[in-house]
Amino acid sequence: MLVPILGAVLGEEFPSALAAAQRGSEPAFTRLWLDANPALVRYLRVIAPEAAEDVAADTWVHVVRGLHRFRGDEPAWRAWLFTTARRRLIDASRRRSRRREEPLHDVPAAALPVTADAADEAMERLATRSAITLLARLPRLQAEVILLRVVAGLETDAVARLLGRSPGAVRVAGHRGLRRLAEILAEAGVTL
Amino acid sequence: MTGGGVSGSDMPSLPWTARQDVSPVEDTSLAALLAGNGLPASADSELRPVADVLAALTARPAGDELTGLAAAQAEFRRHVVRPAGVRRSSRRRPGGLASRLGAKAGAATAVVVMGFGGAAAAAYAGVLPGSWQQFAHRAIGAPAHGAGHDTPAGAGAAGSAADRPCAAYRRALADGTASQQAAALRDLVQAAGGAGKVTAWCAAVPRASHPAYRTQSSGPLARDGSPHHAGPPHHAGPPAGPPSVYRGWPPGSSPARSALDRPARGRAGRRPLPRA
Numbered sequence: 001m002l003v004p005i006l007g008a009v010l011g012e013e014f015p016s017a018l019a020a021a022q023r024g025s026e027p028a029f030t031r032l033w034l035d036a037n038p039a040l041v042r043y044l045r046v047i048a049p050e051a052a053e054d055v056a057a058d059t060w061v062h063v064v065r066g067l068h069r070f071r072g073d074e075p076a077w078r079a080w081l082f083t084t085a086r087r088r089l090i091d092a093s094r095r096r097s098r099r100r101e102e103p104l105h106d107v108p109a110a111a112l113p114v115t116a117d118a119a120d121e122a123m124e125r126l127a128t129r130s131a132i133t134l135l136a137r138l139p140r141l142q143a144e145v146i147l148l149r150v151v152a153g154l155e156t157d158a159v160a161r162l163l164g165r166s167p168g169a170v171r172v173a174g175h176r177g178l179r180r181l182a183e184i185l186a187e188a189g190v191t192l
Numbered sequence: 193m194t195g196g197g198v199s200g201s202d203m204p205s206l207p208w209t210a211r212q213d214v215s216p217v218e219d220t221s222l223a224a225l226l227a228g229n230g231l232p233a234s235a236d237s238e239l240r241p242v243a244d245v246l247a248a249l250t251a252r253p254a255g256d257e258l259t260g261l262a263a264a265q266a267e268f269r270r271h272v273v274r275p276a277g278v279r280r281s282s283r284r285r286p287g288g289l290a291s292r293l294g295a296k297a298g299a300a301t302a303v304v305v306m307g308f309g310g311a312a313a314a315a316y317a318g319v320l321p322g323s324w325q326q327f328a329h330r331a332i333g334a335p336a337h338g339a340g341h342d343t344p345a346g347a348g349a350a351g352s353a354a355d356r357p358c359a360a361y362r363r364a365l366a367d368g369t370a371s372q373q374a375a376a377l378r379d380l381v382q383a384a385g386g387a388g389k390v391t392a393w394c395a396a397v398p399r400a401s402h403p404a405y406r407t408q409s410s411g412p413l414a415r416d417g418s419p420h421h422a423g424p425p426h427h428a429g430p431p432a433g434p435p436s437v438y439r440g441w442p443p444g445s446s447p448a449r450s451a452l453d454r455p456a457r458g459r460a461g462r463r464p465l466p467r468a
Contacts, residue, residue: 024273026265033264038253053260060264065271131248149226150246156226175222178242185241 010035014074022068029067033060036081042128043082043147046135048089055092059085079158082148086162137184142177145170357383 010017010031020028037056044052062084070080135143141163148159156174160167221235228250231243357380 021268021272026268026273029268029272030261030265033261034253034258037260037264038257041257042249057260057263060260061267064264064267067268067272127244127248128251128254131245134245135249146226146246147249150228151249153228171223174226175219178222178225178239181245182238182242185245186238 010074014077018070018077022070029064032077036078039078039151039153040081040085042132042151043144044085044089045132046143046147047140048092049136051089051092055085055089058088058092062088075154075158078152079154079162082152082154083162134181134184138177138180141165141173142180145174146177146181149174 017028017031021032037060040056040059041052044055048055059081063081066084070077072080135146138146144163145159148154148162149156154162156167156170160170163170165173218236218239221232221239224230224232224235225239225243225246228246231239235243357376360376360379363376
């Protein structure tokens with residue numbers, strides 16, 4: 001059974017966490033980061049697999065620097081985060097200075113989410129990787145729409161603003177992407 | 193639809209496919225999947241694997257998705273934790289200071305942040321707050337506090353054309369707009385041959401206290417902030433390239449440039465914010 005990470009998110013605790021982070025509370029910022037970074041990395045691994053970690057790190061640099069100016073609720077926070085990520089990705093593509101680094105496992109064990117079983121975690125990880133690989137086979141717009149709706153948890157209108165498209169175009173792209181995904185899965189007989 | 197006499201090739205080529213094959217039920221199911229609501233019981237079985245893929249996309253985070261936390265925390269400590277106190281104190285100071293010292297001292301304070309050239313010029317102009325002016329007097333030979341441009345006419349040194357840029361800058365600081373101050377400072381830097389030479393250059397020339405000069409210089413400032421008759425005295429000409437007060441900062445980003453070139457208050461051209 002897969003446990004969604006985007007169900008409740010921070011919910012009612014978000015305003016206090018954000019306010020504390022803006023006042024300089026590192027634990028509050030860490031909470032915001034732990035909540036959002038996995039979704040951010042998954043999004044980037046689909047649309048920029050070679051630069052995902054670099055762009056994610058660059059995104060947080062910009063978010064940290066603009067943190068004191070941010071005003072809004074949790075959906076607005078996520079929209080800002082992913083908009084920033086997309087802009088950083090565009091900049092990185094222009095610079096063509098993608099660096100590949102070995103991931104640093106710098107999160108203390110205590111900060112990692114508690115998993116019930118190592119085998120379950122391994123299966124989940126494998127499934128998530130497979131899902132990312134599958135989504136990367138879709139046209140870019142379709143993949144982005146699915147990721148921003150499902151992984152980032154953004155509403156259609158927010159995705160439309162982020163991508164510079166109409167809500168109708170976003171809706172169509174999302175539906176087409178899911179249908180294409182169904183075709184790919186049927187052709188390959190893929191089971192996760 | 194194709195009317196009579198209209199061939200199929202005349203029909204517009206639409207970039208999307210016909211959607212007659214898509215059932216409303218399927219659309220509802222897709223919308224539910226995108227909204228994270230799961231697959232309805234009535235959904236097509238072909239969508240089940242898709243639902244599994246989306247569930248995998250939202251599975252709990254793995255360790256390699258949590259790398260980078262230490263770097264983000266370090267950035268947070270650098271830009272949020274420590275500067276927060278700096279921002280708060282820097283917000284308080286200028287307001288309180290300006291209110292205590294008045295517009296004249298406020299202008300001098302603004303000049304100080306332009307950099308050494310501006311600070312030195314302000315110090316020499318004798319418009320810094322008392323203790324700062326006294327410090328500048330001891331440190332770099334600027335006029336002592338109280339010995340500024342209140343020098344009685346005809347008392348002491350004779351007027352000097354070389355002092356005109358200095359005097360023009362002093363007057364612009366005291367009474368001019370931001371653009372007039374900028375223009376006067378540029379003239380002064382050019383006359384001195386560099387921002388770092390302003391203090392020594394102004395100190396070397398007699399203060400313009402001649403009655404004739406005072407009469408002229410007390411008239412209205414020209415549009416560039418300098419007296420109409422003012423011009424660079426005997427010097428080797430303006431330094432090559434941009435004014436040296438800008439050197440060391442990238443074009444258009446220097447604090448000196450932004451402070452100097454700030455439009456005067458009430459200047460037209462600022463577009464109103466669009467209504468929400």
